[in-house]
Amino acid sequence: MNHVQHITVGAIVSGVVYFILYKTQWISTELSGIDWILLALVVYIYSQLPDIDADVSIINKIWNTTAGIVGIYALYTGKYKALGLFAISSIVALEWIKHRGVTHEEWFGVIMAAPLWFFNPLFAIVGLVSYLSHILADKDFMR
Numbered sequence: 001m002n003h004v005q006h007i008t009v010g011a012i013v014s015g016v017v018y019f020i021l022y023k024t025q026w027i028s029t030e031l032s033g034i035d036w037i038l039l040a041l042v043v044y045i046y047s048q049l050p051d052i053d054a055d056v057s058i059i060n061k062i063w064n065t066t067a068g069i070v071g072i073y074a075l076y077t078g079k080y081k082a083l084g085l086f087a088i089s090s091i092v093a094l095e096w097i098k099h100r101g102v103t104h105e106e107w108f109g110v111i112m113a114a115p116l117w118f119f120n121p122l123f124a125i126v127g128l129v130s131y132l133s134h135i136l137a138d139k140d141f142m143r
Contacts, residue, residue, distance in 0.1 A: 003058050009137050010047025010130035017129045027121045042123050046130035050104050053097040064091050
């Protein structure tokens with residue numbers, strides 16, 4: 001599948017999950033204007049995130065560019081040194097990770113979505129669902 005198909009699948013599956021959460025009122029689904037934009041961004045990023053280890057993927061290019069800029073800025077200015085080191089080291093680490101390896105594991109998706117819980121539990125659930133939809137779609141099309 002390509003990135004557009006993964007985003008589409010992620011949006012559809014996340015929409016179904018959102019509807020279920022809305023109807024069951026298991027968690028708050030009340031969102032303001034900016035929350036909808038952030039939720040769409042979560043779907044966009046997390047539905048592509050398993051392919052961050054593929055050099056040709058859009059998410060890899062976005063991450064490497066963003067992390068490179070942030071890393072260089074942080075290290076050059078001396079502000080947020082830990083963030084700068086993390087950003088640069090993540091670019092290097094992605095070069096060593098085999099495609100469809102660790103980033104295609106369910107537990108990795110849980111770890112990546114977990115921090116979103118502190119911003120909004122709905123974001124974490126949608127992030128994880130989008131991530132898992134990518135993995136399941138890949139498995140289905142790999143047969």
